[in-house]
Amino acid sequence: MSHRTVKDPAARPSAARRTVMRALVYKGRHRMAWEEVPRPALAAPTDAVVRIVKTTICGTDLHILGGDVPTVMPGRVLGHEGVGVVEEAGTAVRLFKPGDVVVVSCITSCGVCARCKRGMPSHCESGGWALGHTIDGTQAEFVRVPFADGSLHRLPQGVGEQEGVLFSDVMPTAYECGVLRPAVKVAERVVVVGAGPIGLGVVMTSRLHGPSEVIAVDKDEHRLEAARALGATKCVENAGGARVVETIRALEGGEGADVAVEAVGRPESFELCAELLAPGGRLANVGVHGAPASLALERLWPMNVTVTTQLVDAVTTPRLLRMASAGLLDVGPLVTHRFSLGEVEKAYEVFSHAAEERALKVVLSA
Ligand SMILES: [Zn+2]
Ligand SMILES: [Zn+2]
Known part of the structure; x- marks a missing residue:
């Protein structure tokens, strides 16, 4: 499957050297803020840092804000879906390099623990549904993705960045x-x-x-x-x-x-x-x-x-991306609203009144 790479990631204005970024931070039940937080850095050789290009809001995020998911602590950056560009890859990351355009899976998979080996990475002993849950997520300018080799997918030709976010969570x-x-x-x-x-x-x-x-x-x-x-x-x-x-x-x-x-x-x-x-x-x-x-x-x-x-294992993501790349699965109609990343709070407002707003998926662009 062919894929895309941004040719010269270093050409953007010193993104790699920034120490802060903006992100949507959960503040406790019914409260959140788009604010400045430390920019994530590599914490393990298997990590990648991804610059978010597109992200979206999930019904699960509304459940978090409603207090249905008590394992999400105040201070957490929300979001578990996104398409972005690899900014930095740890020394042990074999499949991805800076500049690669990737889909960030909602499931972080180490690939080697007993549950991953059973084909159940949703309950990976050191990952699973971690992003926007137990570690900071994708409704941000940058996200640290642990176990990048098992948790990222290349965005194939024929699938737009906007459509790509549907493969983080919704479609699998x-x-x-x-x-x-x-x-x-x-x-x-x-x-x-x-x-x-x-x-x-x-x-x-x-x-x-x-x-x-x-x-x-x-x-x-x-x-x-x-x-x-x-x-x-x-x-x-x-x-x-x-x-x-x-x-x-x-x-x-x-x-x-x-x-x-x-x-x-x-x-x-x-x-x-x-x-x-x-x-x-x-x-x-x-x-x-x-x-x-x-x-x-x-x-x-x-x-x-x-x-x-079942919690999604996201093991079918490569197959579904291949279907989309081949023109056999058109997820475009699921995207009804578009916002800039800085308008994320407005996007939540629209998404939480989905029926009145006739909203399906809202996509946020950096
Ligand atoms: Zn979701
Ligand atoms: Zn695992």
């Missing part, structure tokens, strides 16, 4: 947690509850597996329009209540869903997915939850169903 999460984990098969009926960026990613990537139906469910008609444009065969506006279950069942020919994907992160959408399952069905939870959801075992116990949960 959608595909791995919403399609591969519940093992969507040919001619199956898939229901996707929640047509935000991740749900839409599930609509797009489930179609790679040949389902007979992909039914998108959301409260928002604009998101359903997007779902239809991206390959949903049917759309259901979810006004709440029992009617929605009847409506979806009717669309499925009364049989229930082989795979129901929860892509919202709320108890009621998880419980709706459980109600929609056909015997033998799989409920794939993709959403980030901050409250318990109930599991109707009194009804589900004889139904041969499976509930899957």
Whole structure:
């Protein structure tokens, strides 16, 4: 796969010598600030420092701000998605050099611990979901990426920098947690509850597996329009209540869903997915939850169903990038709003009112 390199990174005005930068810092529940912080430097020979070119805001960031992710401490630079240029690479980094244009994976993978070797870098013993969580993240001018060889991907030809940010998290999460984990098969009926960026990613990537139906469910008609444009065969506006279950069942020919994907992160959408399952069905939870959801075992116990949960491992990122590079996966329509990096707080405002703003993914440019 061919890739891009910025020819002369040293030509930019002394970026490598700067000791401070601006970044979006989490200040505790519902508080954040775009402020000056120390510019990250290499801390280990396996690190790279990446100058951010594009970044974005994830639903997970809103969950962090809402207090749903208590492992994020005040003072943390948020963000786990980005495309940038390698500024510095540690002496042990073999695959990347200054000037390389890269996608920063939301998952940091050492590649050698027991969990990485099991193909589960989401729970890497010295990485996993670290960026914008337990170490400083990508909503910043620069980011330190540990284990650069396992945690960066070259941006291939044919994939724009803006589209590239969708491969940090959205597309691998959608595909791995919403399609591969519940093992969507040919001619199956898939229901996707929640047509935000991740749900839409599930609509797009489930179609790679040949389902007979992909039914998108959301409260928002604009998101359903997007779902239809991206390959949903049917759309259901979810006004709440029992009617929605009847409506979806009717669309499925009364049989229930082989795979129901929860892509919202709320108890009621998880419980709706459980109600929609056909015997033998799989409920794939993709959403980030901050409250318990109930599991109707009194009804589900004889139904041969499976509930899957997963944090993205981001092991399919190279494959998905290759699909995009070949023109087989167009993620462009997922980007609806653009801001400069300095407008990040405004971008949060828009993204947190996604329905009114008709926002899917907001991309911030340095
Ligand atoms: Zn994310
Ligand atoms: Zn590891």
